[in-house]
Amino acid sequence: MSDLPHSLCVYRQEGLAPGPRLLVLGAVHGNETCGTRAIERVLGGFERGERDLLRGSVTFVPITNPLAYRRGTRSGDRNLNRNLRPKEITADFEDRVGNVLCRLLAEHDVLLDLHSFTAPAAPFVMVGSTDPRSIEWRFAQRLGPQRFVTGWMEVYEAGVARRRRAGQQLDDPGLLDAGYGVGTTEYMRSCGGYGVTLECGQHDDPETVEVAARAINNALDFLGLIEQPGRTDAVAATAPEVLRLTEVIDREHAADSFVSEWSSFSPVVPGELVARRHDGREIRAASSGCIMFPSRLATPGHEWFYFARRES
Numbered sequence: 505m506s507d508l509p510h511s512l513c514v515y516r517q518e519g520l521a522p523g524p525r526l527l528v529l530g531a532v533h534g535n536e537t538c539g540t541r542a543i544e545r546v547l548g549g550f551e552r553g554e555r556d557l558l559r560g561s562v563t564f565v566p567i568t569n570p571l572a573y574r575r576g577t578r579s580g581d582r583n584l585n586r587n588l589r590p591k592e593i594t595a596d597f598e599d600r601v602g603n604v605l606c607r608l609l610a611e612h613d614v615l616l617d618l619h620s621f622t623a624p625a626a627p628f629v630m631v632g633s634t635d636p637r638s639i640e641w642r643f644a645q646r647l648g649p650q651r652f653v654t655g656w657m658e659v660y661e662a663g664v665a666r667r668r669r670a671g672q673q674l675d676d677p678g679l680l681d682a683g684y685g686v687g688t689t690e691y692m693r694s695c696g697g698y699g700v701t702l703e704c705g706q707h708d709d710p711e712t713v714e715v716a717a718r719a720i721n722n723a724l725d726f727l728g729l730i731e732q733p734g735r736t737d738a739v740a741a742t743a744p745e746v747l748r749l750t751e752v753i754d755r756e757h758a759a760d761s762f763v764s765e766w767s768s769f770s771p772v773v774p775g776e777l778v779a780r781r782h783d784g785r786e787i788r789a790a791s792s793g794c795i796m797f798p799s800r801l802a803t804p805g806h807e808w809f810y811f812a813r814r815e816s
């Protein structure tokens with residue numbers, strides 16, 4: 505037996521009447537523990553009989569990547585939230601977790617995946633659609649945060665297509681596979697369900713646990729699984745701020761550099777200089793919007809940062 509974890513801890517509260525099946529994930533990234541703490545709190549309420557489930561079911565996985573969690577790192581062998589699909593031949597720890605996770609996702613209707621991030625910023629929801637008719641968009645607006653980011657899979661696929669056209673030599677063949685962009689929410693949608701990633705705030709900020717716990721309650725309330733006293737948190741976002749990802753920029757060379765200490769949501773104006781390639785070529789913002797997910801540690805051939813445009 506290796507010292508790698510061999511199991512996942514899964515808790516479920518089953519309603520006695522039929523209804524929607526909600527899955528709540530914490531610590532898909534091992535150093536993002538607000539979801540774990542929030543799940544523990546909500547579970548405690550069920551265990552002590554302080555709350556009840558009216559119908560349907562809610563399943564909690566407080567530590568979805570136990571290897572990364574144990575190490576206090578984002579990933580174990582690799583990022584669990586990429587290239588997520590069932591695999592007959594498993595090559596790493598995340599492949600083995602992925603096989604259990606895909607089965608769990610397929611057994612549920614709705615996913616709430618709880619994360620946190622490095623820089624100080626307001627919480628936001630990563631959502632697949634902002635179409636007013638979309639149930640996923642209505643769900644996302646009820647969770648609490650007022651800021652939404654959309655368009656990730658489209659931009660990811662366009663980035664893969666560009667890498668293919670460029671014919672780059674890459675260390676990881678997954679970088680040429682659009683399926684590599686599939687994480688928990690994308691896999692959930694592929695099974696016919698819907699789901700969002702909630703980025704609750706900065707790692708280790710205690711407020712992120714509050715954001716995550718409110719979102720779990722609001723999700724249960726939206727789905728009619730509980731009756732939430734007061735319902736003050738459960739109103740839809742009144743003035744949603746929507747940012748649409750428009751382009752992913754790969755790092756080409758280790759000496760490619762940012763001209764500023766960008767963080768997610770740093771605003772940019774059209775034509776603003778953002779970064780320089782190692783050979784002096786400039787990367788400028790094409791339109792008004794912001795920088796998203798800048799990664800100073802990105803290695804050549806990998807995602808370096810994204811541009812996003814403000815939709816509302």
Ligand SMILES: [Zn+2]
Binds near residue numbers: 532533536619620
């Ligand atoms: Zn994360």
